[in-house]
Amino acid sequence: xxxxxxxxxxxxxxxxxxxxxxxxxxxxxxxxxxxxxxxxxxxxxxxxxxxxxxxxxxxxxxxxxxxxxxxxxxxxxxxxxxxxxxxxxxxxxxxxxxxxxxxxxxxxxxxxxxxxxxxxxxxxxxxxxxxxxxxxxxxxxxxxxxxxxxxxxxxxxxxxxxxxxxxxxxxxxxxxxxxxxxxxxxxxxxxxxxxxxxxxxxxxxxxxxxxxxxxxxxxxxxxxxxxxxxxxxxxxxxxxxxxxxxxxxxxxxxxxxxxxxxxxxxxxxxxxxxxxxxxxxxxxxxxxxxxxxxxxxxxxxxxxxxxx
Amino acid sequence: xxxxxxxxxxxxxxxxxxxxxxxxxxxxxxxxxxxxxxxxxxxxxxxxxxxxxxxxxxxxxxxxxxxxxxxxxxxxxxxxxxxxxxxxxxxxxxxxxxxxxxxxxxxxxxxxxxxxxxxxxxxxxxxxxxxxxxxxxxxxxxxxxxxxxxxxxxxxxxxxxxxxxxxxxxxxxxxxxxxxxxxxxxxxxxxxxxxxxxxxxxxxxxxxxxxxxxxxxxxxxxxxxxxxxxxxxxxxxxxxxxxxxxxxxxxxxxxxxxxxxxxxxxxxxxxxxxxxxxxxxxxxxxxxxxxxxxxxxxxxxxxxxxxx
Numbered sequence: 093x094x095x096x097x098x099x100x101x102x103x104x105x106x107x108x109x110x111x112x113x114x115x116x117x118x119x120x121x122x123x124x125x126x127x128x129x130x131x132x133x134x135x136x137x138x139x140x141x142x143x144x145x146x147x148x149x150x151x152x153x154x155x156x157x158x159x160x161x162x163x164x165x166x167x168x169x170x171x172x173x174x175x176x177x178x179x180x181x182x183x184x185x186x187x188x189x190x191x192x193x194x195x196x197x198x199x200x201x202x203x204x205x206x207x208x209x210x211x212x213x214x215x216x217x218x219x220x221x222x223x224x225x226x227x228x229x230x231x232x233x234x235x236x237x238x239x240x241x242x243x244x245x246x247x248x249x250x251x252x253x254x255x256x257x258x259x260x261x262x263x264x265x266x267x268x269x270x271x272x273x274x275x276x277x278x279x280x281x282x283x284x285x286x287x288x289x290x291x292x293x294x295x296x297x298x299x300x301x302x303x304x305x306x307x308x309x310x311x312x313x314x315x316x317x318x319x320x321x322x323x324x325x326x327x328x329x330x331x332x333x334x335x336x337x338x339x340x341x342x343x344x345x346x347x348x349x350x351x352x353x354x355x356x357x358x359x360x361x362x363x364x365x366x367x368x369x370x371x372x373x374x375x376x377x378x379x380x381x382x383x384x385x386x387x388x389x390x391x392x393x394x395x396x397x398x399x400x
Numbered sequence: 401x402x403x404x405x406x407x408x409x410x411x412x413x414x415x416x417x418x419x420x421x422x423x424x425x426x427x428x429x430x431x432x433x434x435x436x437x438x439x440x441x442x443x444x445x446x447x448x449x450x451x452x453x454x455x456x457x458x459x460x461x462x463x464x465x466x467x468x469x470x471x472x473x474x475x476x477x478x479x480x481x482x483x484x485x486x487x488x489x490x491x492x493x494x495x496x497x498x499x500x501x502x503x504x505x506x507x508x509x510x511x512x513x514x515x516x517x518x519x520x521x522x523x524x525x526x527x528x529x530x531x532x533x534x535x536x537x538x539x540x541x542x543x544x545x546x547x548x549x550x551x552x553x554x555x556x557x558x559x560x561x562x563x564x565x566x567x568x569x570x571x572x573x574x575x576x577x578x579x580x581x582x583x584x585x586x587x588x589x590x591x592x593x594x595x596x597x598x599x600x601x602x603x604x605x606x607x608x609x610x611x612x613x614x615x616x617x618x619x620x621x622x623x624x625x626x627x628x629x630x631x632x633x634x635x636x637x638x639x640x641x642x643x644x645x646x647x648x649x650x651x652x653x654x655x656x657x658x659x660x661x662x663x664x665x666x667x668x669x670x671x672x673x674x675x676x677x678x679x680x681x682x683x684x685x686x687x688x689x690x691x692x693x694x695x696x697x698x699x700x701x702x703x704x705x706x707x708x
Contacts, residue, residue, distance in 0.1 A: 165586070169611065187693035188496070189586035189686070193611065196584075253590075253699050276504075278473070278497035282561075291700060303477065303501065378497070384692035385495035391561050392599060 094369045096121040096177075099152040101142045101167055102159030103128035106181060110210070111156055114357030120365055124152050142167050146174060154204075154368060157181060161254050165190040168205070172197050177204040177368050183263055183380045184208075186254045195375050204367045207375040209267035213359035214339025215352040220326075221272040223344060227328035229273060232308040235323045236265040237316035240294070241400060250292065251398065257292025259383045261322075262312035267379040268324060268339055269310075275302040279382070282390030287398035294398060298386060402677045404429040404485075407460040409450045409475055410467030411436035414489060418518070419464055422665030428673055432460050450475050454482060462512075462676060465489060469562050473498040476513070480505050485512040485676050491571055491688045492516075494562040503683050512675045515683040517575035521667035522647025523660035528634075529580040531652060535636035537581060540616040543631045544573040545624035548602070549708060558600065559706065565600025567691045569630075570620035575687040576632060576647055577618075583610040587690070590698030595706035602706060606694060 098115060100107055103126045112133070115123045125137040127145040132138025139145035146152060154177035157164050165185055168178045172194070184207035185191040191207065198205035211217070238261055240250070249255045256263065269277070277300040284293040294315060300308035322338035331345040342350040367374055406423060408415055411434045420441070423431045433445040435453040440446025447453035454460060462485035465472050473493050476486045480502070492515035493499040499515065506513035519525070546569055548558070557563045564571065577585070585608040592601040602623060608616035630646035639653040650658040675682055 186697050187587050188689050188696075189584065189693050192689075193584050193586060197611075253697050256696075276497065276501050278501060279495050303505075381496050381500075381692075384689075384696045385497050387695040388496075388564075388692045389494050389561050 094120060094365065096154050096365055096368060097124050097149075097151045098122065099124055099142070099145050099149065099155045100126045101128075101145075101155050101157045102163075103131045103133065103138075104158060107156075107158040110357040111158060114361045117358050118361040118365060121361060124149050142170065146171070146176070153177060154179070154364075160249060162186045165194065168194050169197060172201045172203050172205070175201065175203065179206045179208055179364050182207070182209050182267070183256070183383070184375065184377065185380070188377060188380060188384055191375065191377050191380065195373070198373050202371070204364075204371065205373040205375055206364050206367055207377065208360050208364070209264070209376070209379060210356040210360055211264035211267050211339055212271050213356040213363070214268070214354055216335050216342030216350040217268055217271055217339050219349060220333060220335045220342055223333060224272055224326060224328065225274050227274075227330050228304065229275065229302070229306045229326060229328055231306060231327040232269070232273065233325045234265050234269060234308070234310035235321045236262050236310070237313040237321040239316050239320065240314040245400070251287070251290040253291050255292050256383060257290065258295055258312040258314040259293065259386070261314075262296065262310070263379050263383055264338070265310060265312070265322070265324065266382045268335065269308070270376070270378045270382070272324070272326075272335065273302070273308070275304060275306070276378070277302040277306070277308050279385045279389055282386045284386065284390040284392050285395045286392055287396060288394050289397040294395065296386060296390065298390070402428060402673065404462050404673055404676055405432050405459045406430065407432055407450070407453050407457065407463045408434045409436075409453075409463050409465045410471075411439045411441065411446075412466060415464075415466040418665040419466060422669045425666050426669040426673060429669060432457050450478065454479070454484070461485060462487070462672075468557060470494045473502065476502050477505060480509045480511050480513070483509065483511065487514045487516055487672050490515070490517050490575065491564070491691070492683065492685065493688070496685060496688060496692055499683065499685050499688065503681070506681050510679070512672075512679065513681040513683055514672050514675055515685065516668050516672070517572070517684070517687060518664040518668055519572035519575050519647055520579050521664040521671070522576070522662055524643050524650030524658040525576055525579055525647050527657060528641055528643045528650055531641060532580050532634060532636065533582050535582075535638050536612065537583065537610070537614045537634060537636050539614060539635040540577070540581065541633045542573050542577060542616070542618035543629045544570050545619070545621040545629040547624050547628065548622040553708070559595070559598040561599050563600050564691060565594075565598065566602055566604055566620040566622040567600070567694070569622075570604065570618070571687050571691055572646070573618060573620070573630070573632065574690045576643065577616070578684070578686045578690070580632070580634075580643065581610070581616070583612060583614070584686070585610040585614070585616050587693045587697055590694045592694065592698040592700050593703045594700055595704060596702050597705040602703065604694060604698065606698070
């Protein structure tokens with residue numbers, strides 16, 4: 093097995109809350125240092141930027157990039173050019189073109205590039221995919237509704253270009269849907285609701301279809317107070333499936349198949365180590381492509397200004 | 401050589417003005433019929449829709465799809481499933497995901513799929529590409545400015561989602577830039593100016609870069625009166641190149657290399673016949689991907705309402 097000596101680039105909320113404990117649980121993966129201009133971890137070498145970290149620790153052979161989206165391309169490119177494997181937090185870039193360019197570079201350099209979609213590692217996703225593979229999908233309802241004030245306090249970047257607004261959580265739903273649905277699907281109609289003081293949508297209604305003309309509806313909303321909803325319901329020619337709680341709970345024809353605590357990032361890091369071990373990459377841009385399609389083809393409506 | 405028996409699907413302005421004369425000049429390609437609910441050509445069988453045309457003329461082995469963008473996927477899919485080769489006018493679809501899906505289907509069906517970018521067949525493009533291939537690009541200025549009232553009279557679809565606004569001509573510039581520039585490039589910053597009564601931009605300023613940090617600027621404007629501008633200027637480590645008049649005129653280091661009448665669609669159809677002959681497809685989505693990136697990552701500004 094490879095021994096992964098990891099550098100964490102960007103040590104914000106997601107790196108601290110999710111990456112750190114997951115790395116600690118991952119066999120054959122040691123966290124060597126962090127690179128972040130603002131924070132570091134007590135007891136671990138911390139550097140202002142990635143290059144400083146890589147210069148000080150030539151033993152680092154892989155980096156996990158958790159910086160703001162628009163910085164990721166340059167950092168990933170620098171790391172790949174220096175012969176490091178790269179894990180990209182979701183979304184893998186600010187634009188599709190820059191991600192495509194990294195795929196080419198990783199192949200040229202012989203390094204593993206992993207565009208990580210954490211929701212794909214939720215407990216019920218793999219079994220949902222396997223069950224649906226044999227069936228004809230007729231109708232899909234995706235409801236992804238959460239309270240932006242709870243989940244993104246003090247994060248104005250989410251309302252700026254590249255922040256994606258409600259597609260920041262919505263892309264998680266799309267990363268699951270593109271995994272479990274047996275056919276590719278594409279947008280037929282979309283409505284994006286943009287607060288008058290924001291660049292990105294606070295809510296979206298999307299109608300997709302696939303080659304078999306299934307009706308696939310997604311409703312994303314950032315204004316949900318009270319209980320939060322991260323559910324996907326699928327009706328097929330042979331029964332119904334519900335993947336709820338962000339993928340943690342799987343119910344098929346009324347029977348609870350899985351109801352488990354999520355360990356998404358532990359599974360995600362195990363996959364990264366296995367990619368490095370197998371000298372493979374895993375970059376599926378389809379969730380980000382769906383978001384770009386929605387921005388390209390969706391109808392925009394201006395709604396009330398957002399105040400945090 | 402293959403004998404292409406062609407059906408024209410969507411017989412609007414572009415089909416009439418460009419496809420029709422080009423097909424007449426193309427060896428081994430005969431126009432059999434048209435499918436359009438509103439118009440037909442005197443002396444040629446005309447049908448209300450594509451399926452009616454294909455049913456009446458089983459000898460048709462290829463279709464050119466020139467319908468409004470949002471209709472193209474369904475028609476292309478139907479044609480591929482019936483064993484017809486397909487040419488898609490630009491842009492090849494309303495979304496990236498539907499174009500990806502057609503690529504897969506064409507390969508499965510063993511049919512040629514051609515996402516046609518007519519500007520790539522402008523007289524100076526091939527030589528500009530060859531000259532730049534050996535050089536290091538330092539700076540690119542793309543100016544694509546035309547009068548929407550002259551070029552798109554009575555075409556409100558251009559201001560609707562999918563119509564792409566100023567990116568309808570701008571994508572031609574992008575289709576040339578992605579051909580002649582030796583490195584892939586990607587958006588770093590974008591400003592989209594949207595009229596207050598429209599869904600799509602009337603002007604755009606885009607700043608791209610490539611892996612060698614070249615500065616690539618594009619300025620698209622639909623409000624240009626008087627002389628029209630379709631120019632690309634490239635500064636390299638070894639001289640300068642100007643591709644102007646939409647690609648018709650090529651000047652290198654002050655010397656006129658090419659100054660020719662455009663025959664874009666004649667070249668385009670010759671390429672389609674050669675693709676069919678070689679059992680190949682040619683689908684480069686990079687121009688549409690750049691537009692989607694601009695919609696995804698560009699900063700929007702509201703400007704004066706547009707009145708035709």
